[in-house]
Amino acid sequence: MRKTTYLLPVLVLVVIGALSSLFIVDEREKALVLQFGKVVSVKEEPGLYFKVPMIQEVVTYDDRILSREVGPLEITPSDDRRLIVDAFARYRITDVVQFRQAVGAGGIQLAEQRLDNILRSQTREVLGKVSSNDILSSDRATLMLRIRNAAITEARSLGLEVIDVRLKRTDLPQANLEATFARMRAEREREAADEIARGKEAALRIQAQADRTVVELVSDANRQSEIIRGEADAKRNGIFAAAYGADQEFFEFYRSLEAYRKALLEGNSSMVMSPDSEFFNYLKSANPDQ
Template identity: 40%
Template sequence: MRAFGWLILILSVLGLIVASNVFFVVRQSQQAIVLEVGRPVRLINAPGSAGKPGPDEAGLHMKIPIYQQVEIIDKRNMGLDIEGIEVLASDQRRLRVDAFVRWRINDPLRYYQRFRTEDAAESQLMRITTSAIREVLGDVPVPEIVSGQRAQLMGRIRQSVNTGLAADGIDIIDVRIRQADLPTEVAEGVYNRMRTARLQEAQRIRSEGEERARLIRAQAEREKTVIEAQAREQSSIIRGEGDAKASETYATAYNKDPEFFRFQRALIACETAIQEGTQVIVGPQSLGICDQFFDSARSAGAPR
């Protein structure tokens, strides 16, 4: 009975060993290459092409023990940090650049034939990316790298790296410069020149604004002078028309009753000349009805 138990245990262990060599699991984030004596014969859960997803073959698979081997390759997007790249810009100043590359394996068969391991792939990727960064950034001056057309430069670097790895089964998704530092003494000079350039630009804009303000004020003054002259002219015309209308009205009234008009004018003259309590020395003569008012005024102003 004890011997039978040992037999079952031995068979179970052998079964587990055989199963572990026959069955293997490919996860959703993985792809696998089945090899026969080192020669690739089957690809499992491969990525798609031309923007189309590949077949979903994740799960449990079988292989022939010993005769067949399986290489598991990552299917996800991967990242690689590249630090301390020495770059000589077109203005002969040095930069220390830190970059980040995001990449993926789009042809696992070519990738395996070229690199075999992820470390070898990253080493090649680092060399090509470093060379592309030095080549692209070496064509532009430091101000363009620090604060200029960063996106266009990154696009050129990405294209250059993709071209260098096109036959290796690797697709470069993005390349980014995380940091571009100048030596302290160089950085201070660059930033001072940039600040001076910005101040000059601000002064130019301010001067243009002041000149524009002067032109606007001069135009406003001219318009004001014209409006005032037109207003004075219009006022003179209206006043003249009013005076003419008044003269016409007086003339019409006088012609209707000359005696009444003369009487009214005499009353106005008397009212202007007579002041109560004062003696009138000189007064109009032969005003007819007004003579009695002057007589009263003279008697009222005589000393008592």
């Protein structure tokens, strides 16, 4: 009975010691076995492992791809047009020993603070060499790749691999929005005024061309009409001359009738002339008694 009393505590201590010497590495983790703060073993494969109780400790780190949001960052591109940029990065711990040496007991929290500094520095460096139009255009994918490549080198000293960097939002500072909108409005108004001026110039040019064409057409038509009229008058005079030469008395009779038609119009039939005037020769009867 007395032996059982002594063995039971010992057995309990043995069981506790055995359990405390066991640890499990999950497939989503990597583990470091530390002895007095120094790394003595790296466990990267999932499974059940042993450590020395009370002397060694186990520190685990996430082996998955992690995300890190980079807060709003004010940058000044090459055209001095300030922008507010939000970004995020995806990274993973590739070298847990180097990671432990770089951040110590600070762990992920300290590592992400240092990664933030790297991303902010490289974002300012890359975007500060291009214009704001390049940042806002479709070429920003190239810029994000340059930021990632620059951050990879610096993050490697932390035992981290930067997998991707993305710019989520790129806006103007609130204080600059109104001034920017006013400048954009002025530029559009100037472009509209230039288009209107060019349109008016083109309209005047077309109108002048049309007016000149009208003048040329009317002048040519008048010239042709004068030629036709001259030819017709010449032909008419020729006919009159031929008729006069063929029968002089008939021609004189015809001319007299034309004179009567023009002189004896309605409302204009009062004439004061001598009865023996030659104007009435063809109105007189051949018989004096009639």
